Amino acid sequence: MTTSRWLDNPQRYGRISRGLHWLMAALFAWQFAGALLYVSIGDTALTRFVGASHFTMGFTLFILVLLRGAWGLANLRRRPPHPGRLGRAATTGHAAIYALMVVVPSLALLRQYGSGKPFAPYGIPLMPERDSKIAWLMLPADLLHYWLGFTLLVIVLGHAGMVVLHRTLWKEDVLTRMT
Template identity: 80%
Template sequence: MSTVRWLDTPERYGRISRGFHWLMAALFAWQFAGALLYVGIGDTAVTRLVGGSHFDLGFTLFGLVLLRGLWGLANLKSRPPHPGRLGRAASIGHGVIYGLMIIIPSLALLRQYGSGKPFAPYGIPLMPERDTKIAWMMAPADLLHAWLGFTLLAVVLGHAAMVLVHQRVWKDRTLSRMT
């Protein structure tokens, strides 16, 4: 009988870390699908179906990345190591992913507040409506949110490509640590 490993070990990530990873991967795939549909075909019924959850899902992902980050820090000494130059490159890549996962929704929330529009993810009022806009709060997200989002998509695709290189070329079973 195998034991359920909830916590990370030096050999593999625990169920909680893996749950965060794959849940967030699925939610980000939905977010990216909506963004790509919008860029590709514009404002259509399909785009609204997929992209209509963008605000709620973005807020959910922001909460999950904060929880996942705290969980990761709490398990840092127990996690599988990333040795050598390639390990440092992997750590830098993960740092870029985490950084973007924090910066992108932070900019969106700043823009939302600056817009004066209410924000009530899942019907929970977090930001009330205001009569005035605050332009400087909206400007950074207007300029960067989409570009950084597509940068995150590119980095995530690079992350997935490196997993395939590890699995198929180097045959070092890196994928098995997260599955």
């Protein structure tokens, strides 16, 4: 098997980019499902079941977005082009998605550290327990994590909606680049 299938090219994204995209899409769907369930039905056995993985999934997504960003930068010159005004809009939309995918979990990690509670995703101790809280570290996430998370959801839904518009309105099958 040649390496060209793994790398991006001007016609479509390579296997690594596509794998990261769809893995992250599935994990974000789980995260958003949990958040939407909690907002709509409150604290129940179902929301606790789905929400039990929220911290670990968020951390996983944070690591994946960093890897995906590095991979994207390494493949930048090979990726499918986004020409014209719509291309600039797509680039801006993608930049907003990436920025939020970094900022939202960063805020959560900052809050977690400030809380003094231990954090050990997958049993890996990242933050030890402390006796006291650091309120000013928790404040940014308390104010923004929720709202920026739902802003990310809206932009991601817009991203998916643009795929449909490309297909139906402009007769461009951009989805095949990522499938």
